Amino acid sequence: MLPGFLRDSYKQYKDDTDWFATWLVNVAKRSPQDPGSNVELSAAADNKYATTVSQLLAHGKAVAKSAIDVPASVLARARRAIKLRNDVTSHYLGKGDVASNRRHAHFVLVLEEICELLEWKTSKEKKDGKQPPPTDAQAWLNRFAALTVEEAEDIPESIAAATSKDIVKVEVVEEENTEEGRDAHLSEAYFRLLCLFHDLENWRAFISQTWTEYRDLKIDLMTASVVTDNALQLARDLINEVVDRWPHELPGGQMSLQELLYENACLARGVIEPPSTELGMTFNEKMADVADWAYVPTATLLNSFVPVMQKDTLPGCFGTYDPQADRANMNAPEKFNEDKLILLELLPGFCVVEMFNVPIPVKDEITRGFVEFARDKQVSLWLCFAAQILLDTYHIMRRSRLSAFDDLRMSGLRIARVIEDFWKLSKTHPQPRFWPKEGDEEIKRIRDCVSTFIEQDSLQPIRRAAAQEISHDLSEHPDHLLFSRNPVLSGTLMMHLNLRMQTVGQGLVTQWYDVQQLAFLYNLAQQVPGGPKLVWPDIEVFIKIHSESRIFVGDRPKDASQSLNRLEIATGISSAARFACNSRHRGGAFHRPDTDGSQNARALQPTTKVANLFRPLYMSGDSSRVISHASVEKLLDELSAEATAKTGKPKKGKKAAKELVLSAKPQQLLGRKWSNTHNIGPLQLLALIKSKLSEEEPVILFNYFGMHKRAVELLRLIRDKEHHKFSQYFTAGYMPDESMISNIVILVHHVARGSAMSGQQLGLASGRGSQVVSRIVVSCRDVMSAYLKKNGDAACRELRTFCKNKAQVKVLMGSGDDLRDRDADESFGYWFGLEEVLGPTAMASLVTGIPAA
Structure with missing residues (x-):
């Protein structure tokens, strides 16, 4: 329901x-x-x-x-x-x-x-x-x-x-x-059926536009797949709800609903002719548009496949699909036959998954539905709708049918390279006591998943073994048939891998706490007057993702003393406690880094509101409902609060109504509608998910492993240059082992604060605008400046390369806000207005903000 x-x-x-x-x-x-x-x-x-x-x-x-x-x-x-x-x-x-x-x-x-x-x-x-x-x-x-x-x-x-x-x-x-x-079928129950197919048609158009935007490089594969997958889940709920409440005196069963709709349309149009069986179709060619609207062609194809699915058999193909053919010039029979080739090429793969229980890390609704079909051999209205959605994606991307799997392959190669670099770095330092064994095991599992399902084709060996066992001649299939022919499955697997990488990457940076401490040092070094300007785009993006208040425990510190206090709060280290007479840190050990500090550090949390909504489904494979009232209410309440904070308290009354419509953005109108009514249309929710999830793509793909690697390299350069001073100020045992290298930032802060206090006592900072700067901070700035000239924007370059939403990458880096808003509102406004039953001119005025003439 x-x-x-x-x-x-x-x-x-x-x-x-x-x-x-x-x-x-x-x-x-x-x-x-x-x-x-x-x-x-x-x-x-x-x-x-x-x-x-x-x-x-x-x-x-x-x-x-x-x-x-x-x-x-x-x-x-x-x-x-x-x-x-x-x-x-x-x-x-x-x-x-x-x-x-x-x-x-x-x-x-x-x-x-x-x-x-x-x-x-x-x-x-x-x-x-x-x-x-x-x-x-x-x-x-x-x-x-x-x-x-x-x-x-x-x-x-x-x-x-x-x-x-x-x-x-x-x-x-x-x-x-x-x-x-003859008018008995024209009842409110029949109107309910028409509403169902009306909604399915609108959802189908929305999904088609989504994949068109993906084809045109406007949105990423993860967004298109997640939106499609959840639209199919909502469609299943809506269809089941209508079928369960269908009057018993009318023909029952989901297939009979499609037949009833088609037959009544023929009567209303006066087309009393038999099906065009000579053309291989179970419907009349003159009624092809209504048959397509009622998903009769896909129902015919799926039913024809049922007798082929027998125990101990591997179904074959019925021809070769030509993606270069011009579908626009095809007639109804030619389109029907082409759809048959596409579906019957893919269905055997689902039979293999069902027959051998292939453990795919995450299944989309299409894969789950067809695996159930291979097991139960039952054709439902929802399965027909899902099959049509799959066909639509083929026709939209027919010139580049493998583009979805190419994106998945590229993402897999990127993840494999990141993990390999991390393993190389891990060999250069002792195993940290604060990094749990489960973290390394999760990283290895991610690498194995990439190897099994992207670098290799796990289904091909199973197909060959099965064919040999039943003495069946196995027809040749291209590698990765299941993923290359089902873009939604490719996108959900990409989402699965990237969410796991984000989670373990944030855990890695939290435990080492090296990137966060360097953010403090970077902020402190920026305050040094004169010299080269210190620029680090990657750390600025990192701070923007997690907010200044999260990283700096408030706004950015203004001096060394404030920076040290905030850093100790963030890491859970207390210098005051170490100076106490009853401190356990005796023998001058107050200056040593806290080896357990990472346990008390402020943990990084995912800041992607929409992606977090789907994290249980696509990361851990939890098949429980994601779009629930509680989860969506939390999301929309947060977005509604953001919209209210930007626009102020809404004006009441009729005179302000039109002014609000023309000035507010569609997403703000949706937030206002939710706050007033606490209900929205399914298309409005899906459009919101698409818009927001596309904006979150750069945040999901942000490389925490790379940030950790460069942080360690930079900290090593600082340690090598200032080792003699660290030994002088804090004895030779200032760093227990290299896994605690990040805490040299705290030592730099201690020296900088001591220099500032000494300068004040000597009256060196008594003049207006004068400032005492520690030599070690200047030295750190010089080291950082030289290193960051080459490596300071590595994460940003990676985002510009791999992200489809280039405009949002610019926004994350501090530019492109207007472009982002226009592109997001244009698509969102149309689907928002469609479910508000506005006319085309009014919707255009709503989207553009230009009053209707």
Whole structure:
């Protein structure tokens, strides 16, 4: 079942009509003009009062004759319901039987009549005759603004002194026409079915655009795959919800729903012809568009594969797919045959996974669904939808069909190189006591995963062994068939590996605490006047990712004393405790680094809000629901708080509505909608996930292992240059072993603070603007400056090379904010407006911020 806070088309339609009816009936019953004002409203068992369409019209006429003002949001919700129903049914009922059109539009006509009666009562101000009437787009913007801005407390003002106990919830009951048997299928249940396929069509278009953006290098593979995978999970929930509630008197089963939809469309269009079986299709060629809309072709292909899947057999292929063919010039039979080649090339791979229980680290919904199909041999509507999504990705990327696996391979090679460099570095120092054995084991497991599934093809040996066992001639298959033919699986595996690398990398830097301590030294060295300017882009990005307050325990320190105090707080080291008379650190050991300091250090945490939402699913393989009310509520509340902090407290009232719509960004409007209603549309959630996850790509790919490696190299250079001074100030045992090399930063801070205190005592810093600078800090700055000229932006160069979201890389490095905002809002605004049932012109105005002409 779809999570309760997500509103599909039908739920939105019912919410709007029932909400409008509730307002209308409760207002009308207090009007003397209402014919039923003296009748006591009796609520049903579920505390809802049922009213018919004709009764609703009578209530509307009574309110129109009264002196009650009608809030704009009331008519906005009614008109949204009208437009939604017209959009959903127009594909079928806009053609064919006129009587059916009239019968199906009866409720819509009544709603439109009520809206016309109440339209003039929405404005308290006197209309200026000189002003031209608003255009349709302007009217939609006003209605959308009312839906977005007006608070719930604006509505009860028009219900006199009614209390919440006096308000009766109303449910509209549409009268069914039972006189003609041929109209029995045109019921509200059938409209529910149309809404289901309407939503699936919109989700399919959204996923297609997502993969188009990936093909055009606008988003990364992880984002496209995660969005697709979760859209398929939501589609499964929505389909199951509709099927479970389908009336028993109508044909049951998910396949019969597709057949029912197709047959009724044929009747509505007057196409009474047999299927085009001579062309190899189970539907008529003239109805190919409706068949595709109802996923009949994919259902046919999947059902044809069921007899082939037999025990102790390995299904073969039915031809060779040509990605260079021009699909745009193909007719329906040619497209059908091409889809057959694509699906039947991939399905044997899923059979191998099911037959031999191949342990894939993380499975996407497509892989999971087809493995279940290979086991149960049951074709469902959801499986047809998932198969169509897989086909759509083929057709979008047909000129570069292997690009998704190429990205995965490149990511795997990058991870392998990072791990190899880490292992080389680890051989140059003793095994740290603070680094747990589990950390090394996790790094080895990641390297083995890259070797097994990316550098090698784990399925090929299994296929060969199985074919030899059953004496079956094995047809040649390209390597990595499963990953190269399923881009979603490639993307989820990439997400899996990068999240694991991020987690263990942050753990490594936390335990060594070398990068953080160098951030303190870098900040201190920047305060040295004169000399070369110290620039370290990588550490600036590191600080920006984790925030100054996390790294520096507040804002950036201003001097050596403040920097040392903050550093000791961050590392858990206390110099004051070591000076105490009862200190355990005796014999002048107060200056030695704390060998257990890393245990008390401030641990780094992932700052990627959206990626953290999916971390249990794609990192550990936890198949439990990710998009739950609690998790999404936490995410949207955080984003809503950020939007409110940027824009200030929202203005109330109708006059500010349009101003808000045109000035606020779509993501801010979504945050405001969530804070007001605590429900959103599935497409709005998916668009938000796509936008935010794409922004988080550089943060996910940030190389903590490389930062650790360069930190150790830089610290060694400082130690080699200043070893004699460290030995002089802190004895020869200032560093127990090289695994504690990061703590020489604390020693530098002690010397710098001592120099500053000595300078103050000697009066060297008494002049205005004068500053005492420690020689050792100047020396460290010179070492860092020489090293960072070559290695200071290594992590940034890596991000620029491997990240698809180049604009966000610039943002992370301190430029490109405007470009990032435009690109993100343009796509997000369209899908946000689509589920708000706005027209194309109004949506364009919403996205661009330009008022409709």
